[in-house]
Amino acid sequence: MSDDLITVSLEAVGDPTAEVYARLFAQFPDVEERFRRDTTGAIKAEMLTMVFDCLMNPAGPYQANVVRTERVNHDSSGAASEIFDRFFWIVRDACRERAGEAWTPATEAAWTAQIERILAASR
Ligand code: HEM
Known part of the structure; x- marks a missing residue:
């Protein structure tokens, strides 16, 4: 399952906070x-x-609602929705950089699929 691959890849990533921001x-x-x-x-x-x-969790109703709500909150505090959505891809890119060789094509596919899924479910 793609969300398991994401969980496994995050173990190789460690703390990506500095790279993400x-x-x-x-x-x-x-x-x-x-x-x-x-x-x-x-x-x-x-x-x-x-x-x-x-x-990490399938795009169930809770996750979709959280992202939808935060997208609206961020719009009022100045992050337009295209910028808001970009954050997921920025996180992926930073994690890929940190994971190095542990980041396989399957990892990449899992991240892309899950990000597309949460973005689609939250619109
Ligand atoms: C490039 C995209 C984004 C920008 C520029 C951005 C910017 C910000 C800023 C400036 C704050 C502090 C707001 C304040 O002064 O209170 C904030 C808070 C927060 N952001 Fe983002 N954000 C982005 C994407 C996201 C995403 C994708 C999520 C989650 C799905 C998220 C979740 C939150 C949460 C939970 C907080 C703290 C509590 C809140 O204000 O709701 N943000 N964000």
Whole structure:
């Protein structure tokens, strides 16, 4: 199952927080300013944890609703929905970079399928 492959790949990834946000801020420089009040990193961690939770569990009603709700919340705080959706792909790219050889074509396919699934289910 694709979600099992994601769980296994995350063990090889470890903690990708630094790489994820480096990529986010490189792609969307204006966003960094909006994280300025996150001095402890708690908001960054919560965002990433939510994404992993959604990807590791099948896109059931709970995950789809969470993503749909956050997409609306983010729209009002300045992250348009195309940018919001990009975050999932940024997380994938950062995890691929960290996993190195442990990231197989099957891993890549599982991530892509699961991201497409959650995005489609949450629109
Ligand atoms: C590139 C896309 C994204 C940007 C630029 C972004 C930006 C932000 C910012 C600036 C905050 C802090 C808001 C504040 O000041 O209170 C935040 C909080 C948060 N984000 Fe994101 N976000 C993105 C994608 C996502 C995604 C995909 C998820 C989860 C599916 C998510 C989940 C959260 C959560 C749970 C919080 C903290 C609680 C909340 O405000 O709801 N974010 N995000």
